[in-house]
Amino acid sequence: MRPLAFKRYGQGPWKRVLLVAPKHPDNFWCLEGMVELMGARALVPNPALPTLMALTPPGLGVEYRLQDENVGPLALDTPCDLVAVTGNTLHAARVIELCRAFRARGVPVALGGTWASVHAERGRELADHLFLGEAELTWPRFLQDWAAGRAQAVYAQEGPVDLALSPAPDFSLQDPRHYVSMSVQASRGCNHRCDFCDVVTLFGRHRVKPVEQVLREVQAVHALGARSVFITDDNFIGHKEHARALLEAIIAWNTRQTRPLSFSTQLALEVADDEDLLQKLADARFSVLFMGLESVRAESLDEVQKGHNLRRDPRERLRRLNRHGLVPFLGLIVGFDHDDATVFDEIFAFMQTAAAPAAGVSLLAAPRGTPLHARLQAEGRLLADEFAGEWHHGTNVLPKQMSPAELAAGHRDLLRRLYAPEAFEARFAAWLGQIEELTDRYPRKKTDWPMLLRSGRLFRYFLTRAPADERGLFLRCLRLAWRKDKRLVKRAVTLLAQYHHFHAFARRG
Ligand code: B12
Numbered sequence: 001m002r003p004l005a006f007k008r009y010g011q012g013p014w015k016r017v018l019l020v021a022p023k024h025p026d027n028f029w030c031l032e033g034m035v036e037l038m039g040a041r042a043l044v045p046n047p048a049l050p051t052l053m054a055l056t057p058p059g060l061g062v063e064y065r066l067q068d069e070n071v072g073p074l075a076l077d078t079p080c081d082l083v084a085v086t087g088n089t090l091h092a093a094r095v096i097e098l099c100r101a102f103r104a105r106g107v108p109v110a111l112g113g114t115w116a117s118v119h120a121e122r123g124r125e126l127a128d129h130l131f132l133g134e135a136e137l138t139w140p141r142f143l144q145d146w147a148a149g150r151a152q153a154v155y156a157q158e159g160p161v162d163l164a165l166s167p168a169p170d171f172s173l174q175d176p177r178h179y180v181s182m183s184v185q186a187s188r189g190c191n192h193r194c195d196f197c198d199v200v201t202l203f204g205r206h207r208v209k210p211v212e213q214v215l216r217e218v219q220a221v222h223a224l225g226a227r228s229v230f231i232t233d234d235n236f237i238g239h240k241e242h243a244r245a246l247l248e249a250i251i252a253w254n255t256r257q258t259r260p261l262s263f264s265t266q267l268a269l270e271v272a273d274d275e276d277l278l279q280k281l282a283d284a285r286f287s288v289l290f291m292g293l294e295s296v297r298a299e300s301l302d303e304v305q306k307g308h309n310l311r312r313d314p315r316e317r318l319r320r321l322n323r324h325g326l327v328p329f330l331g332l333i334v335g336f337d338h339d340d341a342t343v344f345d346e347i348f349a350f351m352q353t354a355a356a357p358a359a360g361v362s363l364l365a366a367p368r369g370t371p372l373h374a375r376l377q378a379e380g381r382l383l384a385d386e387f388a389g390e391w392h393h394g395t396n397v398l399p400k401q402m403s404p405a406e407l408a409a410g411h412r413d414l415l416r417r418l419y420a421p422e423a424f425e426a427r428f429a430a431w432l433g434q435i436e437e438l439t440d441r442y443p444r445k446k447t448d449w450p451m452l453l454r455s456g457r458l459f460r461y462f463l464t465r466a467p468a469d470e471r472g473l474f475l476r477c478l479r480l481a482w483r484k485d486k487r488l489v490k491r492a493v494t495l496l497a498q499y500h501h502f503h504a505f506a507r508r509g
């Protein structure tokens with residue numbers, strides 16, 4: 001194993017910090033199947049650790065090494081004075097292993113991230129220095145305390161931090177070629193209060209970073225060689241005027257590039273009600289938009305405070321989005337109290353008429369810290385207090401109108417049906433059919449060889465290694481896209497690569 005590269009801040013002697021992002025298990029949203037086809041190693045880098053690097057106070061000598069276990073294996077004997085571990089609920093098992101392994105070697109552990117923030121008592125057992133919540137103020141304080149030999153056991157952020165104080169992550173220890181997209185965060189938090197979600201508990205109401213600051217981050221990842229950026233917001237349009245101003249700034253910059261960036265993000269379905277925002281998203285070169293529709297049953301949405309999603313017909317909203325060639329990616333959930341065994345057919349029928357090619361369906365789960373967790377605990381309907389963080393493999397919720405086995409089987413079957421080749425092809429064709437205009441703001445684009453290389457790998461897979469049904473689907477979808485407008489071919493290839501992952505994931509069971 002090659003020793004990890006390091007980056008030094010300040011003057012020596014340097015304290016050595018090893019930053020670790022844990023390996024995630026097989027997961028629907030991490031798109032391992034697509035990542036592999038694209039010759040990358042992970043979808044996006046977790047920006048938490050590069051943000052810690054950028055937070056190092058001037059004058060302190062710190063030498064950082066960074067390992068994202070999703071990119072390469074971690075050598076536990078990497079020389080260091082401290083290991084700093086991040087992770088969310090999905091990573092809990094690996095976070096625990098890492099903390100124990102490093103402490104067994106006598107290396108003190110700093111632990112932060114969303115899992116540790118929600119499970120403070122576990123975190124205290126596992127780490128020498130536990131960070132609760134955002135670290136923009138606490139990490140610099142810790143480094144100073146540590147240098148002075150008085151580091152505390154717990155650093156807790158009280159209240160939300162001002163995002164203008166969150167520096168651009170220092171990605172210098174990460175290679176953009178290892179990732180499908182690089183990450184940039186424009187906002188945190190959300191003004192909605194869906195009761196299965198811990199975003200509000202963790203990050204509070206929607207807060208934004210100044211537009212110029214986000215633009216500088218976008219320019220920085222572009223300079224590193226990124227071709228695609230995932231804006232890692234909970235709801236990109238939480239403040240519509242901020243989103244509008246940011247999009248205008250991105251358009252003004254991106255249209256001047258000979259290798260413009262493409263973008264994707266997460267946002268609320270309400271975006272479809274604002275034609276100007278849709279046009280700007282298209283003009284800024286956004287493609288995939290992740291949106292939590294959650295359910296097609298009004299009662300189920302009302303039950304979890306998300307009734308706003310069905311205030312307008314979602315099919316009509318999707319049509320408005322599709323008009324611009326944007327790609328809706330829907331998040332759906334099954335297992336609400338108002339879901340009985342007919343909900344699976346209802347969702348399938350909706351999807352096949354909604355012109356949205358891709359959707360993820362998860363089981364309703366109640367992570368600790370959510371209002372749902374508190375409600376179900378009071379009703380005695382939690383199968384487990386802890387939740388393993390694998391929304392597609394299990395849940396800690398005892399469903400009301402189905403047995404757990406019926407829910408699991410219905411969910412698995414629904415995913416399989418959605419990702420059967422003919423079902424996907426019908427949705428893909430319907431999406432293409434609704435496209436009416438594509439932005440014409442990027443006429444000066446140069447041939448992008450790294451992107452072509454990635455596409456070449458995908459083509460090689462679909463044409464030479466893919467099973468016959470997948471190859472047939474690939475060729476038919478590509479022909480459809482080419483006929484519609486050859487600028488849509490790249491988007492079609494990305495969607496087919498996603499299909500490859502979801503189809504395989506659904507079959508694995
Ligand atoms: C972008 C995103 C994604 C992307 C990319 C994930 C990735 N690899 O980065 C995608 C869409 C792929 C994704 C997938 C999933 N995600 Co996600 N995601 C986010 C989102 C919106 C932003 C993450 C981000 O970039 N944050 C920016 C960084 C700077 O913030 P941060 O990580 O919180 O770090 C700060 C502090 O926590 C702290 N910190 C963090 N680590 C450490 C470590 C140390 C030592 C210290 C001192 C401090 C510290 O310092 C940082 C600066 O303040 C968050 C919500 C949010 N607002 O953060 C959800 C979120 C992290 N995701 C979540 C979930 C559940 C998932 C999935 C499990 C979903 C699923 N159903 O399968 C998967 C798991 C994928 C994975 N491998 O992580 C949950 C986690 C909940 C929890 N309690 O742990 C969140 C909080 C959203 C939510 N509530 O639903 N996700």
Ligand code: SF4
Pocket residue numbers: 190191192193194197198199200234235268292
């Ligand atoms: S599910 Fe989405 S809209 Fe609802 S509170 Fe969470 S981030 Fe906000």
